[in-house]
Amino acid sequence: MREEIDVFHDLRRRLCSGEFAYGTKLRAEALRKDYDCAASTVRENLLRLSELGLVDFQEQRGFRMPEYAPERQHDITATRIMLESEAACRAMRQGGVEWEAQLSAAHHKLSHIESRMSARGMTEELLRLWSAAELEFHQTLLSACGSPLLMELHLIVYYRYRQVNIEADRALTDLAENIEEHKNILDAALTGDEDLMRRRIYEHFKRHLVLGESAQTTTLVSLAG
Amino acid sequence: MREEIDVFHDLRRRLCSGEFAYGTKLRAEALRKDYDCAASTVRENLLRLSELGLVDFQEQRGFRMPEYAPERQHDITATRIMLESEAACRAMRQGGVEWEAQLSAAHHKLSHIESRMSARGMTEELLRLWSAAELEFHQTLLSACGSPLLMELHLIVYYRYRQVNIEADRALTDLAENIEEHKNILDAALTGDEDLMRRRIYEHFKRHLVLGESAQTTTLVSLAG
DNA sequence: TTTATGGTAAATCACGAAATTATAAGAAAT
DNA sequence: ATTTCTTATAATTTCGTGATTTACCATAAA
Structure with missing residues (x-):
């Protein structure tokens, strides 16, 4: 890789792409070659990413890809469900036809790509x-x-979610269900039924809730209440 | 200031203390003197703080204290109410006597300090x-x-809340109400009534919801539902 | 086999200088 | 008078290095 790649965004992408195994040490001195820049530039960006929870940082001990932990996966997923449900329901209240149209358009694009994936398999580009x-x-x-703040927090959680569910994305195991779930979310949005939206969002993410009943109950309760 | 002050934590404190007016430029070269370190060390920490939203950063244009905006204050406050309500209610479900005891203890310490403030006035130390x-x-x-993630997000919002409500803290206008409100929150926790807790939390923060009815309704609705 | 100890290699951190870029001020042109 | 260009100054970002700290591994002691 050469020439003017934004280090921050590219590192964030790679951290969520499965390129680094959990717990891998991230050496600024090694990564600099990928971007043709100084080690301290990489260090700066690793520090920023550590503030977002995508990199583990310990003083004098450098940077690491976070270790995998099922409780972490569960927590991130449950938190994403909460934020996304809350924000989606508010959007349903406040968003008008313009919002519905934009959501339709976004779903159409996504759906198109998912069809391709399901037909011709996965590539890096895809x-x-x-x-x-x-x-x-x-x-x-x-x-x-x-x-805006709620969306900002959602984005923080979104990237962590991607990072901790890397395998799930690469294996196309649940692709068919995923396509269906995205469609269901779109439908709920057009319906205007908030409880339905909450259920659909929960259905979309629940396969990554890996902990036992008692912990899941928390989410279910807050879904009901 | 000399000798081994943690730049990150001290800068965060200062950013929430009212030392810098909204929109003030934050020059690494100037701040270095406060910590007796290199400008790049300050820069690293300003970058990290900008990732948390406590500092505005634009490439090639340096760092600034965020500008004040009423919508921002409202958004931050509303988001804090949501996160704090959600997490407090979960804590009520899961936390036992041990948690109640810890909360009592924390309230006792806080209450002691608030009494002092109300009696002898405010100092930097206090x-x-x-x-x-x-x-x-x-x-x-x-x-x-x-x-843990929910608490982490709460902490992010907490510091932004403090930053955007600096004046309110320094002026002791609402101190009496504040003392009462903290007490009310403690009582709600010991009661175990989740709806009461939500109302008490809302009462505690509502004075910083500066926008008109329609925006506030959002919060009220999610409080009811 | 386990636990200490020491030495070596490696990585991290802080630093200030060098290079790049924005900003401001003044001159020329419309 | 307003705009555009030019130049000078200031601020920001990048970079390579030296000093410090940590990790690793081999060897010795328990």
Whole structure:
């Protein structure tokens, strides 16, 4: 890799792409070659990413890809469900026809890519397109919620979610269900039924809730209440 | 200031203390003198703080204290109400006697400091003690929620809340109400009534919801549902 | 086999100088 | 008078290095 790649965004992408195994040491001195820049530039960006929870940082001990932990996966997923439900429901209240149209458009693009994936299998290029389209769909879903901060927090959690569910994305095991779930979320949005939206969002993410009953109950309760 | 002050934590404190007016430029070259370190060390920490939203950063244009905006204050406050309500209610479900005891203890310490403030007025030292005690009280309130990520997000919002409400803290206008409100939150926690807790939390923060009815309705609705 | 100890290699951190870029001020042109 | 260009100054970002700290591994002691 040469010439003017934004280190921050590219590192964030790689951290969520499965390129680094959990717990891998991230050496600024090694990564600099990928970007043709100084080690301290890489260090700066690793520090920023550590503030977002995508990199583990310990003083005098450098940077690491976070270790995998099922409780972490569960926590991230449950938190994403909460934020996304809350924001989506607010968007349903406040967003008008314009929002519905944008969401339709975003779903159409996403759906197109997912069909391709299901037909001709996965490539690096296709995964990248899908990542962008999937993020755009979910961000559009929340875009009319009226709270920039809520969307900012969602984005923080979104990347952590991607990072901790890397395998799930690469294996196309659940692709068919995924397509269906995105469609169901779109439908709920057009219906205007908030409880339905909450259920659909929960259905979309629940396979990554890996902990036992008692912990899941928390989510279910807050879904009911 | 000399000798081994943690730049990150001290800068965060100062950013939330009212030392810098909104929009003030933050020059690494100037701040270095306060910590007796190199400008690039300050820069690293300003970058990290910008990732948390406490500093505005634009490439090639340096760092600034964020501009004040009423919508921002409202958004931050509303988001804090949402996160704190959600986490506090989960804590009520999961936290047992141990949690109640810890919360009592934290409230007692906070209450002691608030009494002093109300009797003898404010000093720099007292403000610092109050800051720590108030944070500890609110963190203890959420500590049994079972979600480290939710608490992490709360902490991000907490510091932004402090930053955007600096004046309110320094002026002791609402001190009496504040004392009462903290007490009310503690009582709600011991009662175990989740709806009551949500109302008490809302009462505690509502004075910083500066926008008109329609925006506030959002919060009220999610409080009812 | 386990636990200490020491030495070596490697990585991290802080630093200030060098290069790049923005900003401001003044001159020329419309 | 207003705009555009030019130049000078200031601020920001990048970079390579030296000093410090940590990790690793081999060897010795328990």
